[in-house]
Amino acid sequence: MRMTLTVLVLSIAVVGFAIAFSQQKTDNHGLSTEPSSTMRICTATSDCGLKKIDIATVAPRHEDVGSIDGMIKAWYDIVTVPKGSRPDWARDHSLYTPETRFLSVGQDKNGKLRGTIFDHVMYASGAGTGIEEKGFYESEIHRVTQRFGQTVHVMSTYESRRTKDGPVFARGVNSIELFNDGSRWWITYAQWDEERPGNPIPKELLP
Numbered sequence: 001m002r003m004t005l006t007v008l009v010l011s012i013a014v015v016g017f018a019i020a021f022s023q024q025k026t027d028n029h030g031l032s033t034e035p036s037s038t039m040r041i042c043t044a045t046s047d048c049g050l051k052k053i054d055i056a057t058v059a060p061r062h063e064d065v066g067s068i069d070g071m072i073k074a075w076y077d078i079v080t081v082p083k084g085s086r087p088d089w090a091r092d093h094s095l096y097t098p099e100t101r102f103l104s105v106g107q108d109k110n111g112k113l114r115g116t117i118f119d120h121v122m123y124a125s126g127a128g129t130g131i132e133e134k135g136f137y138e139s140e141i142h143r144v145t146q147r148f149g150q151t152v153h154v155m156s157t158y159e160s161r162r163t164k165d166g167p168v169f170a171r172g173v174n175s176i177e178l179f180n181d182g183s184r185w186w187i188t189y190a191q192w193d194e195e196r197p198g199n200p201i202p203k204e205l206l207p
Helices: 012-022 068-079 089-093 120-134
Strands: 039-042 096-107 113-119 137-148 151-161 170-180 185-194
Touching (some): 068 089, 068 170, 068 185, 113 120
Parallel strands (some): 039 113, 096 185
Antiparallel strands (some): 096 113, 137 151, 151 170, 170 185
């Protein structure tokens, strides 16, 4: 997802770190592409080099949280914005529990695979600038849904563009876990991986 996104305190040490960080190449989450461990943590309580943004608390929209279709539609609609606009992160925040985590699979500059775990605030902090500067259009092209009781797992295949009718620059699959508490749906966890050489999307996840 969404995925393809993300952005990119008060002592001399902090200033020095910020300067060093600004000289490094960054991925689409605003994080350094320098080699690191196979798992990185970027939450509001960790120091991952991203500047935390403030997100307002708003009431959830019934059309978003009242159905699985509504949740997945909102998932894509919120981050789909033209150049110069920013996602409605407050609306986005209303889809998740306070402890929801996102895991994005990516590669460092040497091609080594690694995962990055975000909470929603830091995901939005990383994705916002890139989306606003370049525009971002992501659409679902296929979905596989499995449900047992109040628990749902959605495998949602997507295509990413910079403009509504522009060329596809990325495809991948969002793996989304949802829970219904009897009154609404929540996204409790999500992770995604992109198609790349050696990692094609399997036919069962394509239209």
